[in-house]
Amino acid sequence: MASTALATAAAVSPMLAKAVDAVPEPDRIDGGLSYEPKWDGFRGIVSFDGTTVEIASRGAKPLTRYFPELVEAFAHLLSGPCVLDGEIVVRSGAPGGEKLDWELLSQRIHPAESRIALLAEQTPAMFVAFDLLALGDESLLDAPFGERRAALETFAAGLGDPIHVSQATTDVALARRWLVEFEGAGLDGVVAKPLAAPYAPGKRVMLKVKHHRTADVVVLGYRVHKSGQGVGSLLLGLYDADGELRNVGGASAFSDARRLELVDELAPLVLHDASGAAVTGETERSRFSSGKDVSFVRLEPTRVMEVRYDQMEGMRFRHTVQFDRWRPDRDARSCTFEQLERPIAYDLSDVLV
Incomplete structure (x- = not known):
């Protein structure tokens, strides 16, 4: 890794969410909430030291070998060393009617290199980033989420497919609309994140609401x-x-x-x-x-x-x-x-x- 900060951020357990019954009001948490769609894929911590890309799962298992097209994209598109937290997803359907496809995504976990290479071409994955844990030589783990989100948007601006940044809003009414509308594209809920909170590895600091x-x-x-x-x-x-x-x-x-x-x-x-x-x-x-x-x-x-x-x-x-x-x-x-x-x-x- 390029620095101790990068290595530390890459080794963290992902911050988690606890379930709630409804999209929470922003004043429920001191400092307010930011709302995002809940992506239905494989959680991934992506670390890039300027040369090498590594992808770790929520349980710290290596996912790098299963997504060679993402490894190539990160190495080519990212402007410098960083650690990203996000979701690996696969889409299917004709233009104008695309949605997330869990079945196609699950097929990507395969022992044969030849099969992995074929699926990387036939059903390429995307990465939807929603947090930035380190940038260059600096760890952002202790920074409030509002600052990390702003840094992510600046860093990832203009990267393009297959790397995307998750939508976010502080408008609770819009988040409630997302909960209804985005399910039709294969998403499975809404996540609320405390804007003032530092990154809390392995802790259920975020709030998630899913359909019941x-x-x-x-x-x-x-x-x-x-x-x-x-x-x-x-x-x-x-x-x-x-x-x-x-x-x-x-x-x-x-x-x-x-x-x-x-x-x-x-x-x-x-x-x-x-x-x-x-x-x-x-x-x-x-x-x-x-x-x-x-x-x-x-x-x-x-x-x-x-x-x-x-x-x-x-x-x-x-x-x-x-x-x-x-x-x-x-x-x-x-x-x-x-x-x-x-x-x-x-x-x-x-x-x-």
């Missing part, structure tokens, strides 16, 4: 908890337009006591083969489930539960959903994709700066 929705889903099966005791997660399904029951994700985060209770509650629904053994299946493996147990106990698809979710990614819930309540009044076949709220399409190019 409910859906009635069919319970398809369950995975045994990694401890070997009780239900670890429930597999969920919805009926499509052709009457096919599709796996749409899972619900988890049950207490120890609740995991054991669920085994008893679901026991009458467990399917058995001719020998009397419980019927099991396996969910589709992904690069993120390598080495993990993907087997599950199959259930008769008659039990309906209401869940809370934030957004869909294609035909699946984007994140693990939360159990709300059983719905004994609902017929399983009435649980279709039609009940889901779909955001109005919004062009990603209108979000990018």
Whole structure:
């Protein structure tokens, strides 16, 4: 690295956000708040010493090898040594109807160099910067966010694709409009940042608000908890337009006591083969489930539960959903994709700066 300041900033854990129910008023925090769209991608700390580019993930894992097109762009476009905090994203769709694409982004994490090179050409990534942690020989970690944001805008002015600076505003009404409109471009909420706060590695200083929705889903099966005791997660399904029951994700985060209770509650629904053994299946493996147990106990698809979710990614819930309540009044076949709220399409190019 070019300096101790750069090395220190590059090694920090990213500052995090805690969830709130609504976009907060600016006077909630001394010094006021700055609002930004919440980008749905891979968090990345980018360090550039004037020659070498390194990209670290939120968990400090190296991402550099997976995004050679970004490495090349940083080395070519950045005017000098710096450490940037931001989000790596991939977009898809025709001009005028582009949106963030999590599935294409997740495919970029691949062990084969040849595959990485091909995807870098076919589905190139972008980097959306939202903080500047060091510039030249100077660490900005102790500077208030308002100053860091101003320095970022000056430093990144005119860089152009694939490096962008996240939009920001101090207008809470505009931020609330972003929460509604930008979801149509694949973004998943709004983040509020205290203008007077220094960078706080690993601390939940920022505030985030995401969409909260409910859906009635069919319970398809369950995975045994990694401890070997009780239900670890429930597999969920919805009926499509052709009457096919599709796996749409899972619900988890049950207490120890609740995991054991669920085994008893679901026991009458467990399917058995001719020998009397419980019927099991396996969910589709992904690069993120390598080495993990993907087997599950199959259930008769008659039990309906209401869940809370934030957004869909294609035909699946984007994140693990939360159990709300059983719905004994609902017929399983009435649980279709039609009940889901779909955001109005919004062009990603209108979000990018």
